[in-house]
Every structure is written in structure tokens, then in C-alpha cells.
Amino acid sequence: MEITAGNKLLDLTKKTAIVTGAVGIGYGISYRLAEAGANVLVASRSKEEVDKTVSELTSKGWKVKGAIVDVSKEEDVKKMVEEAVSDFGAVDILVNNAGIYPSIPVHQMTLDDFEKVLAVNLKGVFLCTKYVSEEMIKQGKGGKIINITSIDALHPSSVGLAHYDASKHGVWGFTKNVALELAPHKVWVNAIAPGGVTTPGVTKLQKAMHVPQGVDMTKVLETFLAKIPMRRMGEPDDIGKVALFLASDMSSYMTGTQIVVDGGVLLS
């Protein structure tokens, strides 16, 4: 077998990617895919976030456009796929990254709280996968789908996230089934399970956390970091680099897998 040069394997020129979620991990992934030469459609429900990310990445000379989308709404998702095709001519890579993780104890959780998390984290992944895979099958040149799950798809990271953990276990199961189903079409489907990554969403979660009187938040965070063998939180780029690997020919023999990117935290 001929061995292709490593830099060529990572080259995404002429490929088009849709990345859902415009800040945090979504930004880290969009950055690496665009840098590798892909056309990137950054899709999020917030126009402000989309505009900021598009303006930062296009200022580097990269081909990036934005779409305002709520991934839990079927019409929005259909339109997003149409926009990618009309803007760039095809869709080759989908990264299902948009997600929410509000912390609520299960006995205080309303049905609405539960359904909202499932709607974005699980139904959103289904809708984007449905319409993108339809397009990929029609194009007939294969594709890559990358689902951002969480270590919570394997093991709970904290209390208050029962709805979130249910959604992420769901996405992992969905990933494996869809990988099997889309393999005859050469569409490879994998997941990335991040541990704690510093993002706007995590900062919001930490601010909203109820700290009981007398508990020192600095000590709580120190204890949290002490549980991570690498002794640091993840950065969006730690996930962006693995997404680039899965989006590229570097991962030529992989489908139906989940890569844990957590600084070793599941070991502790």
C-alpha cells in the first residue's frame, strides 16, 4: 500500500464542514478545520456568537460562513444543510457539537427542563445527522460525522446532570447505530468524549452553582483539578485537534468509536 505524507492526510482543502455551536469547543473545532483548508459553516442559535467567530476566522483568510440555527428545530436544520450546499457546493463533514448542560437536582427537575436538554443534545444530533447524511448519500462521495458526547456518556461527572447524562448516553448509542447504517455509504461516524474543558458554558455553570455558606470555592476547584491526572482543565483546542484527526484521512479505518479526551480524569 502506498503511504501518503502526513501533512496531505490532514489537508481538508475542497471539503466542507458544518460545525454546530460557535463558541467554546465549537470555536476550537471550527478553527482547526478551517485552518486545515475546509470551508466551514458555523451554526449556532446566537447571531452575536456566529458573527464574532466568522469574523475572527475569516480575518485569517479562511473560508468560513455562519448560519443562525436552533438544532432542535427541524426547519432550521433543513435550511442549514441547504445553506451549506448553496454556499460551498456540498457537505463532507458534520460536527454535532451544540449542547447544553444546566445543573438541576432530579427531584426539582421539571418535565420541561428534562425535555429541553434532550431536545438540543439528542434530538438536535438526530436532525442534523438525518439531513446531512441524506445529502452525503445523494452526493455519493462518503463523509465524516463527529458527535461531541462527554465523559458523562460513560460515567457521571457530577450530580445535577441526570438529563444531560441521559442525553449523552443516547448520543453514544446513536453514534454506534448510525455508524453501522452509514458504513455502506462510506460515511464514517465517531464520537469525542471531552472531560472538563474551559468554555463560556462551563464558566456560566460555575457562576450559577450554589455554594453553601462556609465552603471555599477556590478549595472546591483545587480538589477538582487534583482529580485530573494532567492537573489542568482542557482547552477547546484539545478537542479541536482530535476533531481534525477524525475529520481527516488520518482516521481512515475508524467508525463507531468514541475517543475520550479528558486529561486522564476517568482513571481517577
Ligand SMILES: NC(=O)c1ccc[n+]([C@@H]2O[C@H](COP(=O)([O-])OP(=O)(O)OC[C@H]3O[C@@H](n4cnc5c(N)ncnc54)[C@H](O)[C@@H]3O)[C@@H](O)[C@H]2O)c1
Ligand atoms: N465544556 C466541557 O467541559 C464539556 C465537557 C464534555 C462535553 N462537552 C460538550 O461539548 C459541547 C460544547 O460545549 P461547550 O462547553 O463548548 O458549550 P458552550 O455553552 O460554551 O457553547 C455551546 C454552543 O452551542 C450553541 N447552542 C446551544 N444550544 C443550541 C441550539 N439549540 N441550537 C444551536 N446552537 C446551540 C451555543 O449558542 C454555543 O455557541 C456540548 O455538546 C457539551 O455537552 C463540553
